[in-house]
Amino acid sequence: xxSRYKLTIEYDGTGLAGWQRQxxxxxxxxxIEEAIVKFSGQKVNLxxxxxxxxxxxxxxQVAHCDLxxxxxxRTVQNAINYYLKPHAIAITDIMVVDEDFHARFSAxxxxxxxxxxxRDAPLVLEANRAWHIKKTLDIAAMQEAANxxxxxxxxxxxxxxxxxxxxxxxxxxxxxxxxxxxxxxIEVSAPSFLHHMVRNLVGTLVWVGEGKWQPERVKTALAxxxxxxxxxxxxxxxxxxxxxxxx
Amino acid sequence: xxSRYKLTIEYDGTGLAGWQRQxxxxxxxxxIEEAIVKFSGQKVNLxxxxxxxxxxxxxxQVAHCDLxxxxxxRTVQNAINYYLKPHAIAITDIMVVDEDFHARFSAxxxxxxxxxxxRDAPLVLEANRAWHIKKTLDIAAMQEAANxxxxxxxxxxxxxxxxxxxxxxxxxxxxxxxxxxxxxxIEVSAPSFLHHMVRNLVGTLVWVGEGKWQPERVKTALAxxxxxxxxxxxxxxxxxxxxxxxx
Numbered sequence: 001x002x003s004r005y006k007l008t009i010e011y012d013g014t015g016l017a018g019w020q021r022q023x024x025x026x027x028x029x030x031x032i033e034e035a036i037v038k039f040s041g042q043k044v045n046l047x048x049x050x051x052x053x054x055x056x057x058x059x060x061q062v063a064h065c066d067l068x069x070x071x072x073x074r075t076v077q078n079a080i081n082y083y084l085k086p087h088a089i090a091i092t093d094i095m096v097v098d099e100d101f102h103a104r105f106s107a108x109x110x111x112x113x114x115x116x117x118x119r120d121a122p123l124v125l126e127a128n129r130a131w132h133i134k135k136t137l138d139i140a141a142m143q144e145a146a147n148x149x150x151x152x153x154x155x156x157x158x159x160x161x162x163x164x165x166x167x168x169x170x171x172x173x174x175x176x177x178x179x180x181x182x183x184x185x186i187e188v189s190a191p192s193f194l195h196h197m198v199r200n201l202v203g204t205l206v207w208v209g210e211g212k213w214q215p216e217r218v219k220t221a222l223a224x225x226x227x228x229x230x231x232x233x234x235x236x237x238x239x240x241x242x243x244x245x246x247x
Numbered sequence: 248x249x250s251r252y253k254l255t256i257e258y259d260g261t262g263l264a265g266w267q268r269q270x271x272x273x274x275x276x277x278x279i280e281e282a283i284v285k286f287s288g289q290k291v292n293l294x295x296x297x298x299x300x301x302x303x304x305x306x307x308q309v310a311h312c313d314l315x316x317x318x319x320x321r322t323v324q325n326a327i328n329y330y331l332k333p334h335a336i337a338i339t340d341i342m343v344v345d346e347d348f349h350a351r352f353s354a355x356x357x358x359x360x361x362x363x364x365x366r367d368a369p370l371v372l373e374a375n376r377a378w379h380i381k382k383t384l385d386i387a388a389m390q391e392a393a394n395x396x397x398x399x400x401x402x403x404x405x406x407x408x409x410x411x412x413x414x415x416x417x418x419x420x421x422x423x424x425x426x427x428x429x430x431x432x433i434e435v436s437a438p439s440f441l442h443h444m445v446r447n448l449v450g451t452l453v454w455v456g457e458g459k460w461q462p463e464r465v466k467t468a469l470a471x472x473x474x475x476x477x478x479x480x481x482x483x484x485x486x487x488x489x490x491x492x493x494x
Contacts, residue, residue, distance in 0.1 A: 081368060081369055088371045090370070092366065092368040121328055121339040121340075122328055122332070123337070124258060125306070127259075
């Protein structure tokens with residue numbers, strides 16, 4: 001009887017092709033699966049709560065896998081972390097879960113955070129860790145626009161053309177914008193998201209913050225149900241997958 | 248009549264030999280001086296508020312230099328930043344100052360910040376940006392110990408053996424410890440510091456936080472006026488030179 005382990009994972013997405021295994025580019029999934037083989041001799045399939053794109057970071061991605069031999073959770077964590085070096089990926093928490101736990105299908109809610117730094121100088125300590133915008137943004141206008149997006153809507157306008165979800169209907173539970181010094185933080189929560197949805201929401205809100213768009217225009221863009229009616233896709237480096245809620 | 252420019256500088260100290268020019272290692276001073284030569288054709292000497300060691304970061308280092316040809320400050324900033332790429336150094340602010348301004352000698356107060364992350368997993372997003380400690384620290388005990396250090400004292404016990412300052416007497420104005428999640432932040436302010444002083448203070452306070460030392464022992468260590476009576480030198484990567492006060 002194999003044991004199922006739930007892993008909480010942090011990674012710096014810079015230079016990685018994203019979560020999912022690729023034939024010819026390094027992925028988070030590949031590096032962790034390889035680390036598991038190295039310590040356990042076992043080939044596993046990792047299932048994650050949400051596949052992140054190339055360059056996107058995680059503070060609290062969640063994944064699960066089954067191991068046939070029983071190991072103490074802390075042993076598994078330390079062994080994976082040992083073999084993950086020098087990659088910028090770490091297992092920050094681990095627990096044994098019931099066999100009906102599924103990182104993706106059991107998830108109740110995903111939380112993302114997007115960081116923007118508004119200043120003239122190039123980013124140094126935050127290079128690849130935030131979207132660098134050279135002007136100040138009007139966050140009151142951004143929040144006004146964001147309020148049109150919260151709720152149960154057809155998010156076709158904010159969905160990547162390549163998105164494979166069956167339905168564009170999603171419930172956006174939180175979209176909160178705050179400023180601390182030169183840093184703007186956008187917190188986004190929903191049971192689930194469409195492909196590129198957070199980055200498309202942020203790219204559109206930035207147009208509002210820059211004054212290119214009035215907040216009401218975001219309502220119109222949502223109603224259009226047309227990707228070309230909304231704003232740009234914000235850069236990957238500003239996005240962090242923060243945590244996942246489970247029952 | 249040359250103009251004097253005051254530069255505010257951010258850098259990621261990882262992989263750099265520190266502020267000061269070295270014969271055979273890359274320094275912040277060298278890269279900025281080279282960038283100035285490239286745009287102005289002029290060889291300058293940069294003077295900084297406080298020389299940082301290899302691996303130490305800065306959010307608000309200050310330096311000054313004189314340029315013979317008059318340039319608008321914003322032009323100087325953009326040109327230096329252009330030529331600094333791809334190094335992890337940026338001029339975040341610039342202003343023209345009086346000829347009697349001196350980045351080092353006019354400074355009234357320096358502010359440093361030291362970051363510690365307490366968790367089992369290796370650091371990923373904060374690798375080289377914080378001191379990784381695998382156990383929880385008792386910050387109440389650390390603050391109690393810190394309170395013995397605030398004030399005007401002979402800091403010989405917390406001074407690098409190589410320190411060239413004439414006097415070990417310094418006034419420590421602030422030494423405040425706070426926790427936010429797994430991150431402990433130590434804020435330190437004084438008119439000036441001895442060599443390695445902040446890192447030696449932090450290394451000693453961590454012994455208190457780990458329970459190796461009772462808080463009172465820090466008072467004894469200070470009174471000993473002997474480097475070997477105090478704790479270890481905390482790693483460079485956790486230290487940030489935050490800002491400098493001028494009249």
